Amino acid sequence: MKPSRSEFLSIRGLRSHTRHWGREGAPKIFMVHGWMDVSASFQFVVDCLQQDWHVIAPDWRGFGQSERTQSDTYWFADYVADLDAILDHFAPGEAVNLLGHSMGGNVVNVYAGVRPGRVRRLINLEGFGLPATKPEDSPKRYAKWLDELREPPVLKSYPSRQAVAARLQKTNPRLKDERADFLSQHWSAPNAAGEWEILGDPQHKKPSPLLYHVEEVLACSRAITAPVMWVEAEDTNMWQWMGPKEQARIEVDRRLSHLANVTAHMMPDAGHMLHHDQPELLARMIEDFVTRE
Numbered sequence: 001m002k003p004s005r006s007e008f009l010s011i012r013g014l015r016s017h018t019r020h021w022g023r024e025g026a027p028k029i030f031m032v033h034g035w036m037d038v039s040a041s042f043q044f045v046v047d048c049l050q051q052d053w054h055v056i057a058p059d060w061r062g063f064g065q066s067e068r069t070q071s072d073t074y075w076f077a078d079y080v081a082d083l084d085a086i087l088d089h090f091a092p093g094e095a096v097n098l099l100g101h102s103m104g105g106n107v108v109n110v111y112a113g114v115r116p117g118r119v120r121r122l123i124n125l126e127g128f129g130l131p132a133t134k135p136e137d138s139p140k141r142y143a144k145w146l147d148e149l150r151e152p153p154v155l156k157s158y159p160s161r162q163a164v165a166a167r168l169q170k171t172n173p174r175l176k177d178e179r180a181d182f183l184s185q186h187w188s189a190p191n192a193a194g195e196w197e198i199l200g201d202p203q204h205k206k207p208s209p210l211l212y213h214v215e216e217v218l219a220c221s222r223a224i225t226a227p228v229m230w231v232e233a234e235d236t237n238m239w240q241w242m243g244p245k246e247q248a249r250i251e252v253d254r255r256l257s258h259l260a261n262v263t264a265h266m267m268p269d270a271g272h273m274l275h276h277d278q279p280e281l282l283a284r285m286i287e288d289f290v291t292r293e
Contacts, residue, residue, distance in 0.1 A: 002047050011085050017065035018058045021046045026054040028091055034102025036200045038064035040186035045275050048283035058086050062201035072149055074204055079107045087118060095120035097290045102126050113220030121290045122228045126272055128238050128252055133211040145209035153202040157195040164188045164196050174277045221258040228262040229289045233270040
C-alpha cells in the first residue's frame with residue numbers, strides 16, 4: 001500500500017483531519033468520502049494510480065478523525081462550506097480535480113456549480129441525491145426531526161476489530177478480507193470498555209428538518225462549467241432510497257441531463273462502494289479523465 005500521512009488543521013472552528021498520499025508539488029486530486037465513511041476509504045484507488053499525484057482527502061466533520069460538532073444536527077451546507085475552506089487552504093486560487101463519492105458526490109456537485117471557477121475536472125461517484133419532495137411534506141419532516149431530538153442516537157459497538165470487518169463485508173459482500181481488515185482499522189477505534197466504536201457521530205443518523213429541493217440542486221448542476229465524469233455501479237443499491245428502479249432510472253437520467261459536459265460510465269461487477277470493488281478500473285478512468293486535454 002502507498003503510505004499516507006495525516007494533517008490536522010482548523011476548518012471553520014473544528015479540528016479537521018486530512019489524509020495525504022503522494023508527493024508535495026505533484027498534480028493534486030481531491031477526494032471526499034460519503035456518509036459513514038472515512039478518507040482512508042480511497043486507499044485502494046490511490047494504490048492503483050499509475051502517475052505522480054498528490055491525493056488530498058479530508059474526513060468530513062463528525063467522521064473519522066475530524067472533530068464532531070456541538071450541535072444536535074448536521075447541515076448539508078456545512079459540508080459545502082468546509083470544502084471551500086479546505087480548497088482555499090491546500091489549493092488557493094487553483095482550479096482543482098475534485099472527486100466525491102455518494103454524499104461526497106452530492107457535495108462536490110453543488111460546490112462545482114456554486115464555485116465553477118474552482119473546479120477543473122469533476123468526478124461524481126454515485127452521488128444521486130435524494131428523492132424529490134413537495135412542500136406538503138414539510139410538517140411531517142419537522143415533526144420527525146423534533147421527535148428524534150428527544151432520544152440521543154446511538155451506533156452499535158463491536159467486540160473486536162474483526163467483528164467490524166465482518167460488518168463491512170456484510171454490507172458489501174464483494175469486499176475482500178484484506179481490504180475489510182484495513183478499513184476496520186480506520187473506520188473504528190476501541191473505547192474505554194474495550195469495544196470497537198464506529199468513527200462517526202451518531203447525530204448523523206438524525207434526519208434534517210429541511211426538505212430536499214431537487215430543482216435547486218439542478219440549478220447548481222446547470223452552473224457547472226467543468227467537464228464531469230459520472231460513474232455508477234452496475235449493481236448499485238440506490239433504488240433503496242431513490243424509489244422503484246424504473247421511475248428512479250428516469251429521474252437519475254433527468255438529473256444528469258442538466259450537466260452541460262458529462263461523460264457517464266457504468267462500472268461492471270461493482271456495488272455502491274465501487275472504489276472498494278473495482279479500484280483498478282476506477283483509477284484508470286480517473287487518470288484518463290483528469291489528464292485529457
